[in-house]
Amino acid sequence: MPFHPVPSAAAEAALAGARPVSPWLDDPRRPAPLPPxxxxxRADLAVVGGGYTGLWTALRAKERDPGRxxxxxxxxxxxxxxxxRNGGFVSASLTHGRSNGERHLxxxxxxxxxxxMENLDGIGATAARYGWDCAWERTGSLTLATEPHQVEELRGEAGFxxxxxxQAEVRSPTYLAGVWNRDDTALVNPAHxxxxLRRTCLELGVRIVEGTPVRRLSSDAAGVRLRTDGGVVTAAAVALGTNVFPSLLKRYRLHTVPVYDYVLMTEPLSAEQRRSVGWANRQGLDxxxxxxxxxxxxxxDRVLFGGYDAIYHYGRSLSAAHDQRAESFRTLAAHFGQTFPQLDGVRFTHAWGGAIDTCTRFFPFFGTAAKGRVASVAGFTGLGVGMTRFAADVLLDxxxxxxxERTELELVRSTPLPFPxxxxxxxGITLTTKALVRADRxxxxxxxxxxxLDAAGVGFDS
Known part of the structure; x- marks a missing residue:
């Protein structure tokens, strides 16, 4: 069943009053800011970036050497x-799906x-060890065929x-078949x-400064220097986890582009509404x-519903103004109504967006500089909730x-083609987006x- 991009009056009504922020961050648990x-x-190790990549790198560094x-x-x-701002899907995949891994590696x-899978197990074990309250659920994933040709692609796979x-798992008129991978995905509250991670890093002795943009990186015999608005950090080693933002290593700035993803979240479903949908096993769906x-x-029991549009702005533009896109929200609301017509009348409480860093192979790449004293990673393309822990270990290695074993992987040693x-x-991105839409139709x-693009080894397949 093809999704119709034309929004309806019902979709407009469902969006009325939605807050233009991530509901994960719109939370009283949000900690007070730390001083800049x-x-x-000075430090033995300086980590640039306070998202998952940086926090996991700092945590894993202290677990390896508490005195560092x-x-x-x-x-x-x-x-x-x-x-x-993400959907909270913690995937075991390191390659954006097995088929993409087979293509590139x-x-x-x-x-x-x-x-x-070892990495996903490790995240769950870490959450249990430190008593993290992050709504961890190892639900697995349910991949859905909504077109006849997709049914044939799935037939024969384990979990078909x-x-x-x-329909016995989740009821929607759009579903023709599916594959349930029972152990490859966990769900979390991503902000929690x-x-x-932040709390545990601080408890283990990591120093964290916020409100401190790093403007320039340089190195000499005395160490690696990070020049910020408030001062200078000198470190023996530096790990860069800036992801979607321009790399401090200029050689990698053409290797990623930012694309904007948009998401909706509903009000909590009533017990009757939950029964109308099923979803007793609470899988992550795509x-x-x-x-x-x-x-x-x-x-x-809210429904988070995102994806479809992936918007690139000319010049690799990053701006808070791009976080809101009414057209994308209306399209998503209309698609939600097609997917779950039995939930007619459910309203959305939040509508938000944000930038994802993507590269031409759809999974991260690594780099080093300053004679091995600087290591970087970028290009997660939506895998970052899970793969950042693996990436942290690679950076430290x-x-x-x-x-x-990690540093000898072709995944780590190879670099994807840069964007022009x-x-x-x-x-190129505009032409590719139009071609992907045509392929769906x-x-x-x-x-x-x-x-x-396939012949050139560029991974635009989803």
Missing amino acids: LRGAA DVLLVEGASTGWAASG PREVDRLDELG LDAAAV LVWE DMNNQFHYYRLTAD LLGGEAT PEPLAWA RQGRRGPWLAA
Whole structure:
């Protein structure tokens, strides 16, 4: 069943009064800000970025060596960007799905699947060890076919559900089949996960400064220097987790682009509304379209419904003004109504957006500089809730200077193709987006442009 992009009057009514902020961050549990850097500071390890990447790196550094002096430098407040605005899906995948892994890293995809499951297990174990209150649920994921050709793609996979079986899990007239992977995904409250990481880092002795943007990185024999608005940090080693924001290493600035993703959240469903949908096993859901939707239940039985549009702004523009896009919200609300017509009349309490860093292979890449004293990672493309913990270990291995299984992975040693500069980036991304829309409307037939990208090893498949 194709999704119609034309919003309805019912969709407009459901959006009326929705707050233009992430509900995860719109929470009284949000911690008070920490003071900014004033003057000079020194550290064994400086971590730039207070989202999941930076917090996991700081935490894992202290777990490896409790005596290590770790300073985390955040430009605004911990978790304010993608880490506090996402859907809360903690995926085991390190490659944005097995098919994408097979395309880019065929020789090691099996091992990467194993490492991804070990990483997901490790996140759950860490949450249990430190007593994190982050609404952790190991629900698995349900991938949904909404078009006939997608049913054939899923048939034969482990966990395949035909139409009757998938409707028994979650009831929607759009579902034709599905695959339930029972252990590959957990759900969390993403802001609570950030704040629990932050709390544990502080308890382990990590120093955190907020409101301290890093403007420049340099190095010499004395160490690596980070110049900020409030002073200078000198460190023996630096880990960069700035993700969607321009890299402090200029060589990687063309390797990512920011795309804006949009999300809605409903009011809590009543018991009767829950029964009308089913969803007793609370899986994270996504469909198989190139312009795909992802959705889930929260701890208080709201429905988070996001995806479909992925908007690129000319010049790699990052702006708070892009966080709100009425057209995308109306489209999502209309699609929600198509997906769950039995929930007619349910209102949305929040409508928000934010930037995701993506690269041409759809999963992160790593880099080093300053003779191995600086390590960086970027390009998570929506995988960051889970993969940042794995990435943190890679960054620390790279800074340690000795080869490990992780540092020898082709995933770590290889770098995706960069995006071109403007205006070619805008033209290419626009052309690709239109081609993906056409493929969705033509039963998955990808056409010559997408076939050319496939041949070039560019991972635009979802």
